[in-house]
Amino acid sequence: METVTIHLKSALDRTYNILIEPGLIRKISKDLKTQEIGNRYLVVTDTNVADLIGNDFIESLRAEGLQCDLFVIPAGEESKRWETVLRISDRMTTLGLDRGSAVIALGGGVVGDIAGFSAAIYMRGIPYIQVPTTLLAQIDSSVGGKTGIDTEHGKNLLGAFHQPARVYIDPDLLNTLPEAEIKNGLAEMIKYAVIKDPELFETLENSRDQVMRLEMSLITSLIARCCEIKGEVVEQDEKEGGLRRILNFGHTVGHGIEAASDFAIPHGAAVSIGMAAAAKLSRIEGFISEDVEQKIVDLLRLYRLPVEIPSSIKWNTVFHHMKSDKKFVGGIPFFVLVKRIGEVFVFNKLRLEKIEAVLSDSNFSKKSR
Ligand SMILES: NC(=O)c1ccc[n+]([C@@H]2O[C@H](COP(=O)([O-])OP(=O)(O)OC[C@H]3O[C@@H](n4cnc5c(N)ncnc54)[C@H](O)[C@@H]3O)[C@@H](O)[C@H]2O)c1
Ligand SMILES: [Zn+2]
Numbered sequence: 001m002e003t004v005t006i007h008l009k010s011a012l013d014r015t016y017n018i019l020i021e022p023g024l025i026r027k028i029s030k031d032l033k034t035q036e037i038g039n040r041y042l043v044v045t046d047t048n049v050a051d052l053i054g055n056d057f058i059e060s061l062r063a064e065g066l067q068c069d070l071f072v073i074p075a076g077e078e079s080k081r082w083e084t085v086l087r088i089s090d091r092m093t094t095l096g097l098d099r100g101s102a103v104i105a106l107g108g109g110v111v112g113d114i115a116g117f118s119a120a121i122y123m124r125g126i127p128y129i130q131v132p133t134t135l136l137a138q139i140d141s142s143v144g145g146k147t148g149i150d151t152e153h154g155k156n157l158l159g160a161f162h163q164p165a166r167v168y169i170d171p172d173l174l175n176t177l178p179e180a181e182i183k184n185g186l187a188e189m190i191k192y193a194v195i196k197d198p199e200l201f202e203t204l205e206n207s208r209d210q211v212m213r214l215e216m217s218l219i220t221s222l223i224a225r226c227c228e229i230k231g232e233v234v235e236q237d238e239k240e241g242g243l244r245r246i247l248n249f250g251h252t253v254g255h256g257i258e259a260a261s262d263f264a265i266p267h268g269a270a271v272s273i274g275m276a277a278a279a280k281l282s283r284i285e286g287f288i289s290e291d292v293e294q295k296i297v298d299l300l301r302l303y304r305l306p307v308e309i310p311s312s313i314k315w316n317t318v319f320h321h322m323k324s325d326k327k328f329v330g331g332i333p334f335f336v337l338v339k340r341i342g343e344v345f346v347f348n349k350l351r352l353e354k355i356e357a358v359l360s361d362s363n364f365s366k367k368s369r
Pocket of ligand 1: 046109136155
């Protein structure tokens with residue numbers, strides 16, 4: 001037998017910067033000019049964001065002499081599918097984009113995921129830049145390099161790890177974001193506080209009004225802190241072999257709720273209910289006291305996020321969907337539980353009956369039994 005060894009030790013430095021500043025959108029072109037990311041750009045955005053800032057953005061890039069074009073996809077999760085990737089890549093080909101070109105994702109998580117995925121597979125991978133415009137995208141989806149699309153069988157089933165080359169965050173853009181979308185981001189913000197940062201938890205407890213008013217200096221520092229937390233986790237476990245799972249806090253039950261409601265319940269609301277369930281399970285398993293559970297539930301309530309399964313969905317449908325989730329490896333739930341505020345861990349010894357008991361508890365899913 002002959003053995004040929006292919007040595008592939010990667011020493012590629014994929015370090016990148018996340019720049020965060022109110023008003024940054026108008027300065028991106030100048031900064032981009034100093035970076036050697038692409039010789040030309042395709043800006044991918046959605047219909048809503050295009051109406052708000054699409055043309056201004058393109059013009060600001062062109063004013064700096066950067067060669068760029070705009071590609072607009074319909075707003076909404078339905079765009080996150082294969083046909084859209086093909087349309088984007090067709091445009092890239094007809095425009096003559098090559099391996100020296102780059103993609104700019106200007107929008108929420110939908111645009112970020114699909115533009116990032118298109119960049120990951122176009123000519124086996126070209127760079128991309130994130131310009132997230134929703135709170136969720138600014139603190140979560142634009143950082144960490146997960147890209148992907150949905151199929152008819154489920155969300156994010158096709159994807160690739162592809163880190164952005166640079167991330168530009170302008171918190172001013174949140175001023176046009178509908179309140180329901182802000183809430184999706186706030187649920188993730190509370191998640192970061194519970195999993196990693198008691199100080200952030202306290203700030204959120206004490207500054208609700210400023211947060212809700214989108215007071216720019218506070219929001220800017222909160223966004224930066226969340227990006228830092230996500231970055232720290234991703235640096236240690238880029239491909240979710242272990243630690244990165246803690247970012248799924250609240251998401252096991254949360255995904256079950258989203259699926260059970262046929263995605264009528266927004267992600268943030270579902271995750272909020274999921275975090276309340278996880279806090280309850282942590283208390284039942286003896287990891288936290290009732291006080292700590294209550295503190296978590298109170299913070300969610302403070303931001304008007306739900307903490308119980310609404311009567312419109314049945315707890316056993318949630319349970320059923322949860323069990324078919326990819327976090328149930330071989331039928332064993334990898335459940336993120338709380339040790340204290342600021343520290344969580346992945347628990348794989350949780351008995352399914354315990355989860356069932358929490359979900360079916362009349363205090364948790366009032367009229368759906
Ligand atoms: N890659 C990751 O790590 C990761 C993490 C979390 C979520 N996600 C994905 O992100 C997606 C959800 O992202 P999202 O919540 O940003 O949703 P989204 O991209 O659908 O944006 C929400 C809505 O806000 C609009 N919008 C965006 N910016 C706006 C602005 N500045 N002003 C007014 N309206 C604006 C959009 O057009 C859309 O209608 C999901 O597909 C999810 O799977 C990915
Ligand atoms: Zn989430």
